[in-house]
């Protein structure tokens with residue numbers, strides 16, 4: 001009897017560990033800043049990130065200004081090249097080629113989405129893989145798949161870093177990734193299955209055509225939810241002690257916030273957190289790690305540390 005009360009008591013005290021992406025990202029920014037200060041004092045060239053932004057999409061503008069701000073914070077140089085929606089594919093490809101050949105720029109990102117008349121894949125493939133700090137170029141994706149040094153796209157790289165810094169055990173665990181996008185679900189599933197730490201998981205990928213999703217997810221030791229459906233994962237779908245990484249960001253109207261909207265993850269935090277051992281919040285979990293991973297990739301590009 002006493003034992004039962006003891007465990008219930010402990011469960012409510014210990015509960016879960018909140019994976020604080022905001023604090024982790026701030027710590028990594030400080031580490032990068034220190035390296036950049038050292039580079040500056042040693043009269044080395046500091047990392048330089050260039051971003052191409054086409055059009056005036058609100059979300060894209062926000063992302064690019066967030067990346068600019070992050071660059072300033074760590075002492076990087078940053079250049080934003082803006083174009084109107086009317087730019088032709090040829091003009092854009094010419095600019096990418098010019099940046100590829102510009103030795104003063106270490107990393108280049110082209111903010112997506114691009115206008116319909118521009119072939120996104122063609123633009124991605126025109127970026128020099130050694131400057132592809134978003135890790136979207138097929139060369140980097142391919143290198144990552146076969147375990148060669150590669151620029152790993154920012155969100156999966158950020159998730160790996162959270163797992164590493166929170167010393168979450170992954171070997172032999174069953175990881176269920178919900179979502180199979182090229183930028184999150186697919187790379188995440190490959191990275192967690194690789195022979196490394198974090199990795200060595202048995203990975204199941206679920207997507208919109210998966211049958212019995214609930215039964216599969218209930219067997220997971222680690223869940224990466226990246227489907228973009230607010231509060232999709234609920235407490236009844238997970239087992240006790242699960243590690244939950246919530247990638248989703250859905251913006252919904254709210255009368256409780258000044259801005260009139262609120263961000264929701266793919267996880268119903270209230271019902272899932274009490275059953276979890278580790279869980280990321282939204283906001284403040286995976287999101288802040290994404291930009292910091294881009295900075296880290298840019299630093300690696302400047303040092304030619306991934307490949308020459």
Ligand code: NAD
Nearest residue numbers: 155179180181184207208226227228247248249286287290
């Ligand atoms: P996407 O929209 O390209 O793809 C969604 C995936 O979810 C698809 O593979 C689809 O098959 C799967 N899916 C959809 N409905 C499903 C269902 N009912 N059951 C199972 N699978 C289902 O995804 P994305 O670009 O990877 O983005 C996913 C979410 O992550 C979005 O909310 C996005 O905003 C967010 N995101 C966040 C960050 C960050 O930094 N935190 C970065 C990238 C994406």
